Amino acid sequence: MKPIVVVPTYNEIENLERIVGLIREQPGGFHILIVDDNSPDGTGRLADELSSRHPGEVRVLHRASKEGLGRAYVAGFGHVLKMPEYDAIIQMDADLSHDPSYLPEFLKMLETYDCVLGSRYLHGISVVNWDFKRLVLSKGASLYVKLITSMPYSDATGGFKAWRREALSAIGLDQLFSNGYLFQIETTYRLHRTKGFSIGEISIIFRDRDLGRSKIDFPIILEAVWGVIRLRVTGR
Ligand SMILES: Nc1nc2c(ncn2[C@@H]2O[C@H](COP(=O)(O)OP(=O)(O)O)[C@@H](O)[C@H]2O)c(=O)[nH]1
Numbered sequence: 001m002k003p004i005v006v007v008p009t010y011n012e013i014e015n016l017e018r019i020v021g022l023i024r025e026q027p028g029g030f031h032i033l034i035v036d037d038n039s040p041d042g043t044g045r046l047a048d049e050l051s052s053r054h055p056g057e058v059r060v061l062h063r064a065s066k067e068g069l070g071r072a073y074v075a076g077f078g079h080v081l082k083m084p085e086y087d088a089i090i091q092m093d094a095d096l097s098h099d100p101s102y103l104p105e106f107l108k109m110l111e112t113y114d115c116v117l118g119s120r121y122l123h124g125i126s127v128v129n130w131d132f133k134r135l136v137l138s139k140g141a142s143l144y145v146k147l148i149t150s151m152p153y154s155d156a157t158g159g160f161k162a163w164r165r166e167a168l169s170a171i172g173l174d175q176l177f178s179n180g181y182l183f184q185i186e187t188t189y190r191l192h193r194t195k196g197f198s199i200g201e202i203s204i205i206f207r208d209r210d211l212g213r214s215k216i217d218f219p220i221i222l223e224a225v226w227g228v229i230r231l232r233v234t235g236r
Pocket residue numbers: 007008009010011012035036037066067068069072092093094095097209213214215216
C-alpha cells in the first residue's frame with residue numbers, strides 16, 4: 001500500500017520539522033500532506049520549505065484561515081482522494097503527541113481492517129504528561145460516546161487513525177459537519193454505520209506536547225457534547 005500522512009497544523013513551527021523528519025525515517029515510504037490554516041507563526045512557510053526540500057514526498061495545502069481541525073482534515077482528505085497513487089491515508093497531530101514509530105503498525109493493520117484507530121485506552125490508560133483534568137475529559141468523552149452511540153471502540157476522540165482509500169471515500173467528506181474534535185467521532189461513526197467496512201484498534205502511547213499550545217477550547221468541547229447526540233439522532 002502507498003501511504004500518505006495528513007498532518008493539520010496551526011502554529012506548530014517548533015514541532016513541524018521534527019515530525020516531518022521522524023515520519024520520513026519510518027520504513028514504508030510515507031509521504032506527507034501538511035494542511036496549514038495560515039498560521040501566524042509562519043508554519044506554512046516552513047512547510048513550503050520542507051516541501052521544496054523533499055519534492056513529491058512532502059506536500060502542503062494552504063487554507064485561508066483557521067476553521068478547526070475538522071475543516072482542515074476535510075480539505076486535506078479531499079486533496080488526497082484526488083491523487084490516485086495513495087491508498088492508505090493516516091491522520092496524525094503535528095505536536096509529537098503521536099509517535100511516528102507506530103506508522104508501520106498502522107499500515108500492517110490496514111491489510112486486515114478498512115480503518116484503524118490508535119487507542120490510548122485499549123490496555124488501561126497510556127497517556128503521558130497530561131494533567132488530570134484533560135485525562136478525565138478525554139476518558140469521559142470516550143465513555144459518553146460509547147453510551148450514546150453504542151460504538152464498541154475504546155478511544156472515541158483519538159486523532160491517530162488510518163484509512164483505506166475506499167473507506168475514506170465511503171464516509172462522504174462533503175457531508176461531514178464537525179469543526180473541532182467531534183470530527184474524530186463523526187468519521188468513525190459514519191464508517192461504523194456503513195455496511196461492509198471493518199474498524200480495528202491498536203494501542204498507542206500518547207504523549208502531551210512539550211512545545212507550542214493546545215488548541216482545545218470550550219466551543220470545541222460543547223460542539224462534541226451536542227454533536228454526539230446529533231449523530232445518534234440523525235444516524236449519521
Ligand atoms: N489546520 C489546522 N490544524 C489544527 C487546528 N486546530 C488544531 N490543529 C492541529 O491539530 C493537531 C491537534 O491539535 P492540539 O491543539 O495539539 O490538540 P490536543 O492534542 O487535543 O490538545 C495539531 O497538529 C494542531 O496544530 C485548526 O483549526 N486548523
